[in-house]
Amino acid sequence: MVRLIALLFALGSGSVRADPCDDLFALINQERDHAGLRPLTRSPTLDQLATEWAKGMASRNSQVHRPLSKALLEKNGWKNLSENIYGPVNDGSARAIVQAWMGSAGHRGNLLRDSSTLGGVGIATTKSGATCAVFNGAAPAPPSHPDNEVAFPGLGIPDLVPKTMRDPAAALPSNSDGRKLNQLGRTNL
Numbered sequence: 001m002v003r004l005i006a007l008l009f010a011l012g013s014g015s016v017r018a019d020p021c022d023d024l025f026a027l028i029n030q031e032r033d034h035a036g037l038r039p040l041t042r043s044p045t046l047d048q049l050a051t052e053w054a055k056g057m058a059s060r061n062s063q064v065h066r067p068l069s070k071a072l073l074e075k076n077g078w079k080n081l082s083e084n085i086y087g088p089v090n091d092g093s094a095r096a097i098v099q100a101w102m103g104s105a106g107h108r109g110n111l112l113r114d115s116s117t118l119g120g121v122g123i124a125t126t127k128s129g130a131t132c133a134v135f136n137g138a139a140p141a142p143p144s145h146p147d148n149e150v151a152f153p154g155l156g157i158p159d160l161v162p163k164t165m166r167d168p169a170a171a172l173p174s175n176s177d178g179r180k181l182n183q184l185g186r187t188n189l
Contacts, residue, residue: 020094021047023094023095024097024098024123026094028040029119031102035112038117040116040117040137041117041118042120043119045076046118046136047121049120049134050121050122051134052122053122054122054123054124055124058126058132062088065083076138077141078140078141079139079141080115080116081137082135083110084101084134085132086101086131086133087126087131090130091131092123092131098111111135111137115139117138119137119138120136121134121135121136122134
């Protein structure tokens with residue numbers, strides 16, 4: 001709690017923290033709070049992803065989005081992934097970056113996506129001193145069950161009945177009276 005108060009005081013007084021990524025992330029969560037959303041949890045994986053891309057943009061002195069692929073999602077266990085990029089520009093303050101993103105409907109949507117629960121940021125500088133920044137937001141994918149198993153809700157017991165037999169009535173015409181189920185050795189409960 002003391003750390004949060006110190007952070008808010010530092011941001012309000014205009015002072016800059018040692019790590020500009022901390023300022024950027026705090027301002028993003030401040031915008032989420034103003035919108036009535038839960039704060040993002042800082043993800044080291046997303047920080048690394050954002051930092052690598054910011055460094056790449058800075059080294060090329062260009063602004064280009066990363067190709068977001070299904071493989072990237074699956075590798076990291078995310079159900080969604082968004083990206084905001086900024087730069088290269090001379091004003092690389094956290095406030096300028098967030099203001100630019102909040103001034104664009106698509107970028108604002110990425111920052112305020114309710115389904116995103118994780119976030120990461122990266123900032124890099126070009127040889128000429130311009131700033132490039134990246135925000136990545138994501139949500140973890142729900143746990144998946146193999147096709148042949150499903151857990152009974154709340155019981156933690158695996159259902160080892162093959163998927164095709166879980167709801168036999170669903171595979172039969174809706175006017176089934178259960179006789180076909182009984183011929184298969186199952187009951188229509």
